[in-house]
Amino acid sequence: MYVAVKGGEAAIANAHALLADRRRGDRSVPALRLDQIVEQLALGVDRVMSEGSLYDCELAALAIVQARGDMIEAIFLVRAYRTTLPRFGYTKAIDTGAMLVERRVSATYKDLPGGQLLGPTFDYTHRLLDPELAAGGDVAEPLQRASEADAMPRVSAILAREGLIEPDGDMSQDHIPGDITREPLEFPMARDIRLQALSRGDEGFLLALGYSTQRGYARNHPFVGEVRIGEVELELDVPELPFAVPLGSVRVTECQMVNQFKGSAKAPPQFTRGYGLVFGQSERKAMAMALCDRALRATEFGEDVVAAAQDEEFVISHTDNVQATGFVEHLKLPHYVDFQAELDLVRRMRAEHDARENAGRAEEKREAAE
């Protein structure tokens, strides 16, 4: 006998209690503290801040531990919090030229003002698992020296002096940047809006698309003009005050991709730009973003749109992992009302199909008999 079940509420509560238990795991193992995550899983924290669009290490760490290390789930937690925060203003554009640089490399020049600075990079590490780390071995304190405080001009600015690279965008100085978190997206979109969407886009998705451009799907001949990582100062204009108020600093990764361009009906032969900027330290993301940004500028340069990476609606509509994971996973929700409607239709169509077949067979028999 079937009895309509009323158990949803208790089932959900129990499932969540089990989740909390599994999240904590073996109680004899000390619980993770947020500062441990901030200090020791810093790049994970950076990714959550970057794709969560909220610069707050502690909240990102909380999200990571609450999500059991599921990064997209952690990004989702942060997004769902940051969206409830009222806006009290927009900072002035950051000046990455004035960045307190920790790492800066250029692939286009052997040496350049400010020099090449490797910084804390995985590059050239040998990917050998480290048993000493597993044993909790101590790491020596770093050596420190006074900063040389040399200006580190951007490579794009050096190229621009010779007029070999396109100017840095054609937006007027008084253009007010859009805000994808406050206004609905509309296509086609201006580059400022597009860059915002890419900056919070899924690292994996952008990586794959950027990679596809290198393999010939909208190849755009990229060189890393430079990648730089470091702290930049944030300033806010306050209406009552005659000067901009410093709010503190954030760590960002910037990638200026320099792309070869033979020229077209619309533009002369010159180098063109692809730009990537993300919170925290993530070269992979910044570089992939720069590749995608350049690919998405195809129509601007009169290039044929032939590949996925060049298709603005395709890329921007599918780059947000919080949206993507929600819609893919919503297929788990009950759909039995719709399924019932489809069942009914398929049954009717099957019945008609069988009736036709039977009628056909009877017809054949009759003809054979004649």
Added chain:
Amino acid sequence: MTAQPTDIATYNFAYLDEQTKRMIRRAILKGIAIPGYQVPFASREMPMPYGWGTGGVQVTASIIGPDDVLKVIDQGADDTTNAVSIRAFFRKVANVAVTTETAKATIIQTRHRIPEHPLSSGQVLVYQVPIPEPLRFLEPRETETRKMHALEEYGLMHVKLYEDIARHGRIATTYAYPVKVEGRYVMDPSPTPKFDNPKMHRSPALQLFGAGREKRIYALPPFTDVVSLDFEDHPFEVQTFDQPCALCAAENVYLDEVILDDHGGHMFVCSDTDHCEKRREQGHRGHLAPETPSALEKTEPAQ
């Protein structure tokens, strides 16, 4: 856990900040002013995933007040997990009264069904919408479909319905069946079975549609004309069932098929659980109804 929660994160009444609610209310008002038109709005991330009703939740969060009585259904039922979850969410962030009784609710948030009990003036039905664009599967580009709506260019949709008839002998769309609103906009009724389409027509209730991931809100003000697309020689028809509800013997309602065993045994029961319970309380009995109906508390006041 014994640790005291810190004030590291706090939330507003009904979760959304007041600026956001105002923005969404503006979009709703615009939607009401242009019935069936999809109004773009700056959809927010919600604390449940996109695709799980974030559009409906944002609409509800923007219109709900402390005196409202909320009902949430999914597939017609109040006790499906996602409906339970959304109801619990509003209990938590807005502390409103909730009910399972259609007639007692001031706001009903729904996924995939319209209640069987006729709605009345003053009630608001909030639909959760996954893909608001009825033309999306014919034309994937938003830039194109917006133009098609602007030019009232709906030929493609009629061709699709015609091709269904040519291929299958009937219009093979059973849910999310497109409707025309006030003779102007073709609208997606959300993935409700076409059985529910006639209930939208000139409903005295206000009907609001929220699509969070796709960032669209649209609306049907009370008593709006909502006509399902069809052809003169292939008029629109709703689903019919060969048997009544096995629990309450209701006819002309939408039924769910429940599998009873692994030898093909199945039964049909009302998809609208509140309607089914009400009928059983009134003494209606289906052929598989248990002897004593369960007595359940249907309304929980605000605490």
